Amino acid sequence: MSETNRRYVLGARPEGVPGPETFELESVPLEEPESGDILVRTVYLSVDPYMRDRMDASESYADPWELGDPMRGAVVGQVAKSNYDGLEAGEYVTGELEWAEYAVVDGGSVHKIDPELAPLSTYLGVLGMPGQTAYFGLLEEGRPRAGDTVVVSGAAGAVGSTVVQIAKLNGCRVVGFAGSDTKVEFLEEIGADVGINYKTTDDYRDALKEAAPGGVDVYFDNVGGPITDAVFTQLNTDARVAICGQIAHYNAESVPTGPRKLPQILTKRASVSGFIVSDYAPRFGQATEQLGQWVGEGSITYRETITQGIENAPDAFMGLFEGENIGKQLVQVSDESL
Amino acid sequence: MSETNRRYVLGARPEGVPGPETFELESVPLEEPESGDILVRTVYLSVDPYMRDRMDASESYADPWELGDPMRGAVVGQVAKSNYDGLEAGEYVTGELEWAEYAVVDGGSVHKIDPELAPLSTYLGVLGMPGQTAYFGLLEEGRPRAGDTVVVSGAAGAVGSTVVQIAKLNGCRVVGFAGSDTKVEFLEEIGADVGINYKTTDDYRDALKEAAPGGVDVYFDNVGGPITDAVFTQLNTDARVAICGQIAHYNAESVPTGPRKLPQILTKRASVSGFIVSDYAPRFGQATEQLGQWVGEGSITYRETITQGIENAPDAFMGLFEGENIGKQLVQVSDESL
Numbered sequence: 001m002s003e004t005n006r007r008y009v010l011g012a013r014p015e016g017v018p019g020p021e022t023f024e025l026e027s028v029p030l031e032e033p034e035s036g037d038i039l040v041r042t043v044y045l046s047v048d049p050y051m052r053d054r055m056d057a058s059e060s061y062a063d064p065w066e067l068g069d070p071m072r073g074a075v076v077g078q079v080a081k082s083n084y085d086g087l088e089a090g091e092y093v094t095g096e097l098e099w100a101e102y103a104v105v106d107g108g109s110v111h112k113i114d115p116e117l118a119p120l121s122t123y124l125g126v127l128g129m130p131g132q133t134a135y136f137g138l139l140e141e142g143r144p145r146a147g148d149t150v151v152v153s154g155a156a157g158a159v160g161s162t163v164v165q166i167a168k169l170n171g172c173r174v175v176g177f178a179g180s181d182t183k184v185e186f187l188e189e190i191g192a193d194v195g196i197n198y199k200t201t202d203d204y205r206d207a208l209k210e211a212a213p214g215g216v217d218v219y220f221d222n223v224g225g226p227i228t229d230a231v232f233t234q235l236n237t238d239a240r241v242a243i244c245g246q247i248a249h250y251n252a253e254s255v256p257t258g259p260r261k262l263p264q265i266l267t268k269r270a271s272v273s274g275f276i277v278s279d280y281a282p283r284f285g286q287a288t289e290q291l292g293q294w295v296g297e298g299s300i301t302y303r304e305t306i307t308q309g310i311e312n313a314p315d316a317f318m319g320l321f322e323g324e325n326i327g328k329q330l331v332q333v334s335d336e337s338l
Numbered sequence: 339m340s341e342t343n344r345r346y347v348l349g350a351r352p353e354g355v356p357g358p359e360t361f362e363l364e365s366v367p368l369e370e371p372e373s374g375d376i377l378v379r380t381v382y383l384s385v386d387p388y389m390r391d392r393m394d395a396s397e398s399y400a401d402p403w404e405l406g407d408p409m410r411g412a413v414v415g416q417v418a419k420s421n422y423d424g425l426e427a428g429e430y431v432t433g434e435l436e437w438a439e440y441a442v443v444d445g446g447s448v449h450k451i452d453p454e455l456a457p458l459s460t461y462l463g464v465l466g467m468p469g470q471t472a473y474f475g476l477l478e479e480g481r482p483r484a485g486d487t488v489v490v491s492g493a494a495g496a497v498g499s500t501v502v503q504i505a506k507l508n509g510c511r512v513v514g515f516a517g518s519d520t521k522v523e524f525l526e527e528i529g530a531d532v533g534i535n536y537k538t539t540d541d542y543r544d545a546l547k548e549a550a551p552g553g554v555d556v557y558f559d560n561v562g563g564p565i566t567d568a569v570f571t572q573l574n575t576d577a578r579v580a581i582c583g584q585i586a587h588y589n590a591e592s593v594p595t596g597p598r599k600l601p602q603i604l605t606k607r608a609s610v611s612g613f614i615v616s617d618y619a620p621r622f623g624q625a626t627e628q629l630g631q632w633v634g635e636g637s638i639t640y641r642e643t644i645t646q647g648i649e650n651a652p653d654a655f656m657g658l659f660e661g662e663n664i665g666k667q668l669v670q671v672s673d674e675s676l
Contacts, residue, residue: 053605221600224598224600224601228600243600243603243604244604245604246600246601246604249598249600249601255597255598256597256598256601257595257596257597257598258595258596258598259593259594259595260562260587260593260594260595260596261599261600262559262562262566262581262584262599262610262612263562263584263587263594265581265610265611265612266581266582266583266584266612267391267612268612269611269612269613269614269617270611270612271609271610271611271612272600272603272609272610272611273603273607273608273609273610274600274603274604274605274606274607274608274609275607276607279607
């Protein structure tokens with residue numbers, strides 16, 4: 001085992017789009033786990049849009065990272081050393097660890113996972129936080145009914161592609177927005193009725209009128225901005241809008257402006273709600289079981305985009321804002337087994 | 339009885355702010371009620387902001403008025419002639435009739451009211467649609483809990499002033515925005531903790547931070563625009579926003595723009611819902627009973643602004659957009675009893 005550990009710390013708070021100075025890769029001596037702790041070797045690191053928010057000093061729904069502190073994220077890793085009863089070296093765990101090759105954590109703060117039951121990486125994707133987000137966001141905030149038209153922005157991403165498939169399982173017509181022809185093909189493969197490439201479409205409203213001639217009953221929004229502006233013009237009476245992400249605005253340097261939506265919310269008697277998946281934590285077990293069953297029987301499929309090497313984690317993260325990934329974006333930091 | 343009837347018809351569809359050509363006063367021969375119909379003499383006509391919407395051709399939550407058709411509104415009147423079993427000449431009724439001195443309607447389309455139980459005019463205000471709107475909008479959409487801070491825009495109007503008082507009855511801290519010092523005094527009289535005169539306040543956000551240092555749990559919005567922009571910056575986690583009206587935007591000639599709110603809705607996990615009081619029609623009886631009890635025991639007080647003469651109905655209506663009224667704006671078309 002290496003004597004040093006490489007990890008990313010927050011080098012500077014970004015103004016607008018993060019740059020190289022935001023992500024500072026440092027080498028530190030490898031720590032030894034104390035009593036109750038484990039040393040985890042990172043296999044996969046999840047990079048997610050919400051992390052942008054933690055780089056700012058302002059309070060949001062996730063606590064801000066401090067300058068110089070390790071950046072954190074969901075990790076799947078292997079226990080390298082254990083001083084915790086209940087976990088042994090060689091076992092696999094998932095938890096919120098660090099953008100690092102190794103991390104020492106309290107053994108009680110991670111969950112053991114079974115690599116025989118599902119591929120290790122899925123615990124960061126369809127069976128992990130993104131899958132939970134899709135499941136609760138669509139079913140609890142969007143409340144789709146059979147026959148409803150559901151529109152999803154960021155539809156080819158980890159969350160969006162799961163939303164598309166759960167909506168189809170609920171008997172809905174599904175329209176997805178995504179940023180390339182390859183992604184639109186993927187959307188059609190997973191059952192979306194219409195995929196719209198927003199990078200090659202001039203008028204989102206016209207495209208939506210054609211794709212959803214009966215209007216929009218449920219909108220699952222990962223994105224914000226002009227796609228969302230168009231969808232709001234097509235809402236039906238009693239529409240439900242689940243705000244999961246607003247990636248178009250995460251790098252904004254001042255308060256973004258756009259068409260006002262409250263008049264539309266009023267006249268359509270719509271419900272618009274923001275949510276965070278951790279509010280549903282008591283029910284994660286239920287969702288994991290259902291998602292696992294759907295994946296097992298092939299009702300839900302998933303894709304992953306895996307970037308190799310911890311030194312490429314910043315690029316993988318920034319690629320989220322360029323729409324480079326299909327499905328879950330992961331960083332592979334080391335081999336699954338040594 | 340006069341042989342003619344004066345009534346307002348929609349003379350032209352307004353672009354932006356309605357003008358004199360919008361409201362066309364015509365004299366027509368007085369109709370005779372056929373079998374099943376009654377002739378109603380209008381005593382009070384209610385003018386309400388939602389009527390602006392009906393002047394446009396576009397579909398909204400209220401059907402548009404046709405050019406040349408009588409303008410409609412809630413009326414309290416006296417039965418002048420009856421060919422309907424169950425209503426007699428001299429009795430009082432309320433219903434959606436016309437901006438007219440007289441109207442012939444199906445006797446089954448109006449409700450008989452008791453002038454001994456409450457003043458006639460209250461059936462258009464605190465015991466009528468505005469009272470119901472306040473009751474269901476606050477309690478069902480806003481869901482206030484004791485100790486919550488509730489902010490109300492348009493707080494001195496018919497709906498807003500009732501919301502303020504119901505919120506106080508529910509143990510909330512209440513902050514109201516209104517457009518004159520007289521209105522702010524009225525707000526304090528009816529129990530608001532802080533009234534903010536938005537016409538003399540420079541920075542709504544600062545004023546709100548002072549008035550609601552613990553943030554905003556419930557926002558009841560009648561207005562939209564810059565007041566609403568400020569309130570959204572102060573929402574607490576899990577805030578509920580009930581969109582009742584957006585009077586600042588009803589005369590807009592193009593889609594109004596402003597600070598985007600979906601990022602705030604997301605980070606605060608807020609719920610924002612538009613509603614129309616008619617969705618609660620099956621429960622109007624329950625609300626009327628409760629409101630009547632509160633008014634009877636003095637827990638809820640109300641004010642009215644009464645404009646005399648049908649020929650002044652357009653001015654009374656336009657005054658709503660200037661914030662001229664305190665409490666319910668009515669037009670008195672004839673004496674309560676002849």
